[in-house]
Amino acid sequence: MKRFVEGESRGQCTLLPECLDDYITENNPVRVVDVFVDELDLGKLDFEGVAPAATGRPAYHPAILLKLYIYGYLNRIQSSRRLEKESQRNVELMWLTGRLMPDFKTIANFRKDNGKAIRNVCRQFVLICRNLNLFTDAMVAIDGSKFKAVNNRDRNFTVAKIERRRQQIEESIARYLSALDTADRAEPEIAKAKTVRLNDKIALLKAQMEQLRDIETKLEATPDRQISLTDPDARSMATSGRGSGMVGYNVQTAVDTKHHLIVAHEVTNVGHDRSQLSNMATQALDAIGTERLIVAADRGYFRGEEIRACDQVGITTYLPKPMTSGAKANGRFDRADFIYDAQKNEYRCPADQALIWRYSTTEKAMLVHRYWSSHCQQCTLKEQCTPSPERRITRWEHESVIEALQRRLDQAPEMMRVRRQTVEHPFGTLKVWMGYTHFLTKTLDRVSTEMSLHVLAYNIKRLIAILGIEGVIQAVRG
Ligand code: SF4
Secondary structure, rough: OOOOOOOOOOOOOOOOOOOOHHHOOOOHHHHHHHHHHHHOOOOOOOOOOOOOOOOOOOOOOOHHHHHHHHHHHHOOOOOOHHHHHHHHHHHHHHHOOOOOOOOHHHHHHHHOOOOHHHHHHHHHHHHHHHHHHOOOOOEEEEEEEEEEEOOOHHEEEHHHHHOOOHHHHEEEEEEEHHHHHHOOOHHHHHHHHHHHHHHHHHHHHHHHHHHHHHHHHHHHHOOOOEEEOOOOOOEEEOOOOOOOOOEEEEEEEEOOOOOOOOOEEEOOOOOOOOOOOOHHHHHHHHHHHOOOOOOOOEEHOHHHHHHHHHHHOOOOOOOOOOOOOOOHHOOOOOHOOOOEEOOOEEEEEEOOOEEEEEEEEOOOOOOOOEEEEEOHHOOOOHHHHHHOOOOOEEEEOHHHHHHHHHHHHHHHHOOHHHHHHHHHHHHHHHHHHHOOOOOOOOHHHHHHHHHHHHHHHHEEEEEHHHHHHHHHHHHHHO
């Protein structure tokens, strides 16, 4: 066995034993975790147990448990049981915690009881990045992605799902009853065995039917007519894949376009992005600490009120309008073919006729104006325009905000490419780190804490990639 690299004997004693610090090189990321947590004012960030209790068994300092978690999320060890094991065998963790080995319950309780504080730590790291002037471009891309909850699809109920399940059970009962009839005609011994088995199955299905009735009663009392039995906050959501859906959460992020750091994030249980634009953009504006911000998002965020809300606080938006025009789909003129003349307050149609203002009304709590022309009946282009007696155009009172957005987008079409390149990478990375599985915790509050730990780990890795280990340690120390 010569000519191979040989290890030391397990029984070999050394005169001068190595210390733990010898195993942790100067450029080991675990040093960033250590310095970052040591520099935090945990009391100010709302952590429990910063001051030791006067009586009882001494507790672990929150800094130890926070270091343990940040290390875990940086190294894809998110479960408290696995963290307990790692703290007993992993040299980096022994170095980080001073060989403390808390049990999994203590580790899990820390994450459960310090949700708000952990989210504050995530914000604190963004503040460090801001102080390093990494957000000078003041431009973010906003996107949402669905993440699975602990809740199985079969344990989530909507009105439609209950109806479908009831039909399936009724069909199964009918099938078993007809099988019972057939069994009656078989040999007595076989018939007896079959009858017992089929009756058991029918009884089970009837019990399920009863359970469905109970769930239906509870469903009536919920505001969004939906119940999840394992994680009560998880919701059934459609995903981009046709016919697919999941029970989970919608995670929103605002990612800076220059360094791809996650500036702001929020976990919601609303299955669409329509009401999220101004919320996420304002959070990003606060986190970056500028007066003005440029935001790019996809068409799922398009909503007049949200775009206007951004406009009012100095946020410039770039997002395309959803393609929902029925007229265009049917080969007729699109709404965009009608040009608005602000001075005259009228539209010009493709036949160069004026569509004048007729009346105003309120629709879905928005003031809208209606315009049409009196020439439609004689128009030679009417076939291509409308099947109705005249083509009516509806204009929202703040439509100019949407028109300004369209002009911006026409002048900067590359913004949509920038958006795609920016936001899709963090979500892809986070899902790989999670192992394409569900969240480990239940309820919106705890899931938000879990996501904050993922985002913190992601941002730490990004900053290390930008500045290097030494650079991050210096930056954290200020
Ligand atoms: S049908 Fe009416 S609105 Fe349409 S092109 Fe003709 S005149 Fe214009």
